[in-house]
Amino acid sequence: MKLIFFTCQNSPFRGLGGRDTINNMEKVIVAESLTKRFGHFTAVDHISFEVEKGEIFGFLGANGAGKTTAMRMLCGLSKQTSGKGVVAGFDIASQPELVKRNIGYMSQKFSLYGDLKVWENIELFGGIYGMTDEQIKLKTDELMIKLNFEEERNKLVSSLPLGFKQKLAFSVAIFHNPRVVFLDEPTGGVDPITRRKFWELIYDATAHGITVFVTTHYMDEAEYCDRVSIMVDGRIEALDSPANLKKQYQAKNMDEVFQQLARKAKRVDS
Ligand SMILES: Nc1ncnc2c1ncn2[C@@H]1O[C@H](COP(=O)(O)OP(=O)(O)OP(=O)(O)O)[C@@H](O)[C@H]1O
Numbered sequence: 489m490k491l492i493f494f495t496c497q498n499s500p501f502r503g504l505g506g507r508d509t510i511n512n513m514e515k516v517i518v519a520e521s522l523t524k525r526f527g528h529f530t531a532v533d534h535i536s537f538e539v540e541k542g543e544i545f546g547f548l549g550a551n552g553a554g555k556t557t558a559m560r561m562l563c564g565l566s567k568q569t570s571g572k573g574v575v576a577g578f579d580i581a582s583q584p585e586l587v588k589r590n591i592g593y594m595s596q597k598f599s600l601y602g603d604l605k606v607w608e609n610i611e612l613f614g615g616i617y618g619m620t621d622e623q624i625k626l627k628t629d630e631l632m633i634k635l636n637f638e639e640e641r642n643k644l645v646s647s648l649p650l651g652f653k654q655k656l657a658f659s660v661a662i663f664h665n666p667r668v669v670f671l672d673e674p675t676g677g678v679d680p681i682t683r684r685k686f687w688e689l690i691y692d693a694t695a696h697g698i699t700v701f702v703t704t705h706y707m708d709e710a711e712y713c714d715r716v717s718i719m720v721d722g723r724i725e726a727l728d729s730p731a732n733l734k735k736q737y738q739a740k741n742m743d744e745v746f747q748q749l750a751r752k753a754k755r756v757d758s
């Protein structure tokens with residue numbers, strides 16, 4: 489078994505969550521030759537990797553590389569054409585409902601209800617996750633303080649700035665304390681300060697034992713991940729820690745690594 493000892497050397501939040509050492513080597517995500525075809529087109533092409541408990545795993549790739557398609561399979565939302573996936577200990581093909589119950593998912597498209605208030609969204613999703621009214625109330629109060637959202641509690645979600653919405657969507661995705669949370673471009677379109685604050689929430693979640701699987705097009709965020717995979721035309725072309733990838737590709741930063749790999753892409757998507 490490959491022994492992986494995760495420390496996030498580049499993180500500006502290093503030390504904040506006390507997550508420098510991960511002792512439990514439990515595999516939370518296992519993908520083995522996972523493949524998805526749409527007709528004759530192979531969107532995800534035999535991808536294999538493992539993610540350990542408490543890890544922040546960055547899932548990178550250009551537009552159309554196959555990130556969302558792969559993530560939807562891992563979340564039990566779309567059945568693979570071939571290959572195998574195990575998430576939170578459950579088989580994605582034969583136990584998708586158990587997978588869904590043990591994960592959080594923040595989709596690429598905003599997933600909360602804009603025409604419901606902040607607290608109504610939390611109550612709705614808490615109920616869907618099977619939490620009791622008492623648990624929901626307690627956790628909502630805690631969350632409003634943590635996010636500094638007390639004034640927003642009674643506002644319609646549609647009226648909030650994008651950064652607030654994303655923080656709320658993430659908090660709702662982990663409200664039920666899932667084993668793993670899948671984040672599909674969670675910080676798309678927001679400014680660098682807000683993105684950095686969002687990453688503080690990610691680090692806080694990992695400090696509480698939640699594994700994070702995240703896609704992003706921001707290469708500064710790739711540096712914050714423990715390990716990163718880079719997908720090109722449905723295949724994983726590289727997978728390692730940011731430090732090792734930079735060494736391997738003789739690059740100054742992750743942007744240079746990404747450029748070298750993504751340049752090979754034949755698939756054009758927007
Ligand atoms: N339901 C579908 N039917 C046919 N083709 C699809 C379907 N869903 C996705 N694709 C195609 O599969 C490829 C991968 O799409 P996917 O959305 O997974 O990419 P992505 O890496 O998430 O891209 P982005 O960074 O733009 O979100 C694309 O070429 C896309 O057009």
Ligand SMILES: [Mg+2]
Nearest residue numbers: 555556557596
């Ligand atoms: Mg996508």
